[in-house]
Amino acid sequence: MFSFTPSLTLPTPPPVSRSLISHRLAVSREYLEVATVIAAITLVAWFTPLDYRVFGDIYLAAVIALSLRVGRWPILFATVFSVLAWNFAIVPPRLSFSQLDLKDGVFLGTYFFTALLAGQLTSRLRAQERRERQREQRATALFHLSRALNAAETLDEGVATALRLADTLFECRSSLLLSGETPALAVHAASSLSLTRDDLAAAEQVYRSTVPRGRPAASKPSLASLHVPLHHRGHTLGVLTLGGWRRPVSLAAEDRELLETFAAQISLHVERERLRAVSEHEKLLAESDRLQRTLLDSVSHELKTPLAVLRTAAENLTTDDPSRRQSLAAEVRTATARLTRVVGNLLNQSRLEAGGLIAKLDWCDVRDVIVAARRDVGDALAPHPITIAIAEDTPLCQADFALLEQVVANLLVNAALHTPPGTPVSISAGVDRIAERFFLTVADRGPGLPAELRDEAFHKFRRGAGARPGGLGLGLSIVHGFMRAQGGSVQVSSQPGGGACFTLHLPYLTHDHVPHE
């Protein structure tokens, strides 16, 4: 059975029928085969009382048949061997070389000529066929390579595919050295060939000199590694090294060409992925720049306003009018509540963005969470009548109490900020038995959320066009982040009859039985 490692799914290399390194029968085996066939025919002829010329024809047929399987020289051998065997064993007197008459001499000459010609023709045909097949394999390999590289979504994925393809195609192990931000070459993690010190030095030299090195084309078969530079528009991106051959090989000119095309394809891919990385990085920078500016603008506004209130109130507190002092104190309280909320939201958002937020899931009673959240929101919700509807049989839910409390508090603040005073807010909770999940909704009878803002409502710094001052646009982004951290989700919809309705979902889980005593 196959087993998959879920974390690491390398792209499977496309099927390449066989390697390009041709597999001819070993030469000694060809001679053996030829000798066996001729000997067998001679043996049969020895016991068969037929005219010896008949066997001349049978030998000819056998030699032509053999030429389909073996090379030119074994065929020459077969021809000579069969002539000698025929003369020695078949042509009477047997077991001696006989003087041939003219007729037999002509027959022998024709036989010789025909056999050699047949051998020559078939071996030429076979060589042609082999070249065709190799050409086709090369084309297929290149096709697979370019398709795989196009499909690859990352640099690493593409390189891994290309190297595995090279491994199969050239029957070797391969390694890719790439120059990164530093000019030094670094071995790519997908390499299957571990480079020796000599290999590294040679690759380094190839990288510097930009001339292919290792050994000249069509040299004697050897085990030495082959280094091919990756060029792109005049500069060298790295070096592709093939090595770890199982037996000495020499690459034909076509194979070298293929290898260089391979290298060129990989260069293209590397360059393309690098450009993409650069442009993505720049896009990110631009985006983060934009966010930074938005953050700075809104944070400085949100922090400076209550600070200005506090300062003015403090300066005026020396007034003798006690009723004025009362109202100043109320202003100070409102300003600090706002400041506390802004700082809390900023802290929560940075907790989310630092990525270190791990929800501590435990059993929570949603009624407790709602009570705690209402207490957190405090006076801000005072002008809004609240109704709570929680089904009697609502079970405990798995949540992080503090996170869920903050989520509900943010939704309540959101409702308080974006609806006129007096607008009713309703909270409900329970279990959706069909979808098997826990839900909690916070709904108001305010103006509702414009449809075009619904998808973006949970993005940070997104604020409604007509939103009243007093928000950073972080509240809902925190709601979204905290719900996700708890394995839940949040949705917003319009209420029938007007108003926004936020629905929180959490997985529905059941705890073990709680004893009555």
Added chain:
Amino acid sequence: MTTARPGKPTLLVIDDEVQIRRLLRFTLEDAGYLVREADTGHHGLVEAAHHHPDAVLLDLGLPDLHGTEVLKRLREWSSAPVLVLSVLGEEENKIAALDAGADDYLTKPFGGGELLARLRALLRRIKVDEPAAIARFGPFEVHLVDRKVLKNGAFVKLTAKEYALFHLFVTHRDKVLTHSQILGELWGPESLSQTHYLRIFMMRLRRKLEDEPDTPRYLQTESTVGYRLVTDPR
């Protein structure tokens, strides 16, 4: 300096922020307390040893000693009530401090009114430490000897476990009880993580004792920390 006027309780404020100390002194002296200050944990322990304050306000983020460490050393010889001051995001330290023997906590920023209410409750409790046979608060009357609970004069039927839980709250009324304190007391030390036992029993208890179980007045939730029985809800 050390002569405390009789009748005026002495408080020790251990906080490294001078502005916080100044404002606390302002609030507390106005409310009729005598205030002593310490800016480090070591200094605080020395002050506490010399002056035996009636209650201690301890900031958890001290520069020299961790607040929990100060608490542990203090608890070696003093049982004075300790009110822990923490900032948002220090939930774990807060719970650790409560488990280590702190009596209550406040999260900065807090209001003066809230602080004074907590202090009053803390100081009142030292006086009522001797268990009376009957505890009375709000509409409740708890007969500790014959294990009966009456609400508005009517007998409320509680199971043995429910009574044990309520009894725990009554003996520690107005004090925060952490989840692990309650679980350890009622279900034993091996059940400290069985939060759902506690949640379910609180639900049952509230249904029997509260007028509106979904918005309880007496059996209040302390987010992430635990529960508290409030005897005089505002």
